[in-house]
Amino acid sequence: MSGSRNLTFWTGFAVVVAALAVAPPLLPPFWERFVTEILIWGLLAMSSDILIGYTGMVSFGHSAFLGLGMYGTAAALLLLPPNLWLAMSFGLVGAAAVAIFVAYFATRLRDIYFAITTLVFSQIFYVIIFTWTEVTGGENGLTFRQPPLSIPFLFETRFSRETLHWFVLAVVVLSYLVLRRVTQSPFGKVLQAIRENEPRTRAIGYHVERYKMVAVMLSGLFAGLAGSLYAIQNKFVAPDFVFFLISGEVVIFNVMGGMGTLVGPVAGAAFFWLMREAFSRFLTEYYLIPVGLIFTAMVIFLPQGLLGFLRRRLNE
Amino acid sequence: MVIPWELLVIQLLNGVIIGMILALVASGLTLIFGIMDVVNFAHGELYMLGAYMGTTVMLTTGNFWLALGGSALTIAALGAVVQVTALRPLLGRDPLTTILATFGISLVLQNYALWQYGPVARKIDEPFTGQFALFHLQFPWYRVVIALLSAAIILALWLFMKYGKYGIWIRATTQDRVMAAAMGIPVPLVYTMVFAIGSAMAAASGVLYAPLVGINHAMGLDVILRAFIVVVVGGMGNLAGSVLAAIFISLLEALASLWVSPAQAVIVSFIVLILTLLIRPTGLFVPTPK
Numbered sequence: 001m002s003g004s005r006n007l008t009f010w011t012g013f014a015v016v017v018a019a020l021a022v023a024p025p026l027l028p029p030f031w032e033r034f035v036t037e038i039l040i041w042g043l044l045a046m047s048s049d050i051l052i053g054y055t056g057m058v059s060f061g062h063s064a065f066l067g068l069g070m071y072g073t074a075a076a077l078l079l080l081p082p083n084l085w086l087a088m089s090f091g092l093v094g095a096a097a098v099a100i101f102v103a104y105f106a107t108r109l110r111d112i113y114f115a116i117t118t119l120v121f122s123q124i125f126y127v128i129i130f131t132w133t134e135v136t137g138g139e140n141g142l143t144f145r146q147p148p149l150s151i152p153f154l155f156e157t158r159f160s161r162e163t164l165h166w167f168v169l170a171v172v173v174l175s176y177l178v179l180r181r182v183t184q185s186p187f188g189k190v191l192q193a194i195r196e197n198e199p200r201t202r203a204i205g206y207h208v209e210r211y212k213m214v215a216v217m218l219s220g221l222f223a224g225l226a227g228s229l230y231a232i233q234n235k236f237v238a239p240d241f242v243f244f245l246i247s248g249e250v251v252i253f254n255v256m257g258g259m260g261t262l263v264g265p266v267a268g269a270a271f272f273w274l275m276r277e278a279f280s281r282f283l284t285e286y287y288l289i290p291v292g293l294i295f296t297a298m299v300i301f302l303p304q305g306l307l308g309f310l311r312r313r314l315n316e
Numbered sequence: 317m318v319i320p321w322e323l324l325v326i327q328l329l330n331g332v333i334i335g336m337i338l339a340l341v342a343s344g345l346t347l348i349f350g351i352m353d354v355v356n357f358a359h360g361e362l363y364m365l366g367a368y369m370g371t372t373v374m375l376t377t378g379n380f381w382l383a384l385g386g387s388a389l390t391i392a393a394l395g396a397v398v399q400v401t402a403l404r405p406l407l408g409r410d411p412l413t414t415i416l417a418t419f420g421i422s423l424v425l426q427n428y429a430l431w432q433y434g435p436v437a438r439k440i441d442e443p444f445t446g447q448f449a450l451f452h453l454q455f456p457w458y459r460v461v462i463a464l465l466s467a468a469i470i471l472a473l474w475l476f477m478k479y480g481k482y483g484i485w486i487r488a489t490t491q492d493r494v495m496a497a498a499m500g501i502p503v504p505l506v507y508t509m510v511f512a513i514g515s516a517m518a519a520a521s522g523v524l525y526a527p528l529v530g531i532n533h534a535m536g537l538d539v540i541l542r543a544f545i546v547v548v549v550g551g552m553g554n555l556a557g558s559v560l561a562a563i564f565i566s567l568l569e570a571l572a573s574l575w576v577s578p579a580q581a582v583i584v585s586f587i588v589l590i591l592t593l594l595i596r597p598t599g600l601f602v603p604t605p606k
């Protein structure tokens with residue numbers, strides 16, 4: 001790790017964060033909301049990158065973590081006094097509860113079996129949420145009030161569009177720094193060793209199962225955090241977010257942006273949503289036809305994704 | 317709650333019939349996986365497009381059997397095109413990349429169907445409307461016929477694989493791709509052929525099942541999940557296992573829907589899958605290797 005490269009990275013990081021921080025007041029309201037939403041999807045994509053990109057386990061069930069994060073937050077906001085931090089911790093608890101189950105399976109299954117099981121697992125939650133109308137609102141979902149932005153004992157104020165954006169940005173940037181630190185730690189290196197060669201990692205003496213479990217828990221928690229933020233931003237949750245097509249989109253973000261870079265999936269999410277905006281201008285709801293074609297072409301011709309060429313630099 | 321035994325018998329019969337349709341879809345999926353190591357996420361979409369193609373042929377010719385054959389051939393051609401354009405370049409890469417590529421294709425096909433045929437559900441009329449008395453209700457003969465027809469198609473596939481010249485090519489390719497190529501078997505062509513056969517089976521089941529349920533652009537999503545479950549429970553790549561697993565799971569779901577709503581009965585099959593993966597991950601219906 002050379003000093004000048006490190007400097008380049010942190011300069012780039014500062015420029016991007018500063019641009020994201022000053023952007024909202026300059027943009028029209030629609031695009032301001034759009035950027036906030038991309039940050040949230042980006043956090044979700046980043047969380048799944050821990051599994052897909054770093055540990056080599058393709059999860060097709062991230063919608064379950066997202067969804068439980070959402071519904072946990074919704075439960076706190078509907079049943080308890082409106083407190084931002086309480087709501088978010090409920091979301092995290094919800095996601096953690098799912099993550100424990102998935103972590104258990106993660107130790108026994110690999111490759112396509114892990115992908116299919118996580119998919120089926122998230123569908124279980126979808127069916128429960130969809131049919132348990134009395135509690136979850138069924139197909140219609142739940143609506144609730146937005147909690148005020150508060151720092152305990154200091155101040156409490158209603159969210160404006162700008163403060164909400166800055167709050168989301170702060171959470172996402174902090175999550176990025178934490179996840180980056182994790183992937184660079186010895187723990188993260190073991191995850192990457194599992195991705196490269198699982199039997200050899202085991203032979204060296206690492207307890208592979210334990211590492212995989214922690215990776216799933218970590219990934220699930222950050223996905224739940226994304227769900228919680230989404231619920232707070234939109235004051236609304238619905239079973240659609242638990243459906244496996246969302247998990248598929250998360251995988252698309254990863255592949256498009258570049259797996260194993262953390263930043264790549266965020267860029268992938270932005271790329272996906274921009275394409276969706278652009279194509280739905282003249283194709284309305286059929287935008288997935290060109291997006292699907294582009295995605296398939298990228299899987300074949302650009303498996304490293306958009307930012308894959310930066311992979312080594314971003315991980316230094 | 318007491319369930320009358322007639323109802324139980326009817327549900328068991330329904331379970332077997334739906335199981336046979338599911339077996340037809342799943343055997344295409346397991347064929348593609350077993351031979352090509354491709355997890356075909358677009359299989360449900362091929363099934364859905366098959367059903368739509370059936371309605372198109374039905375509108376022009378008015379003959380159900382022509383619709384069945386025409387749809388199977390068209391979707392087989394589509395499958396061949398998909399395999400050549402999207403999967404052939406992925407040969408030799410991680411099987412996981414095939415999930416990604418076929419997932420992209422499934423999005424394209426699903427939205428193409430929505431665009432082409434619109435959001436209103438369609439229906440194919442039953443080719444014949446005869447019924448027989450089963451306890452207190454009239455049971456349509458057509459349902460029995462689709463179960464038998466599905467069984468016949470699967471049996472034909474099995475015979476083809478066992479005794480047909482090209483079936484032997486396919487099995488040789490599965491066993492050793494390089495050796496098969498050295499013996500003069502056109503391996504890339506075999507892969508395309510296998511994908512086309514799997515697609516045709518998906519299309520055929522779509523047309524056969526369409527008279528019982530409506531056709532809409534999202535019907536593939538439900539089927540692909542169930543087919544995945546069946547294929548894993550039956551043992552990936554194992555034809556007979558898939559058939560047994562399809563019937564087993566459909567029976568369980570049919571019985572479960574006596575007590576809970578059909579939407580919730582799906583959970584039974586999810587649980588079967590998870591238990592299978594925990595207890596016997598190679599598949600419930602696979603003989604233990606000696």
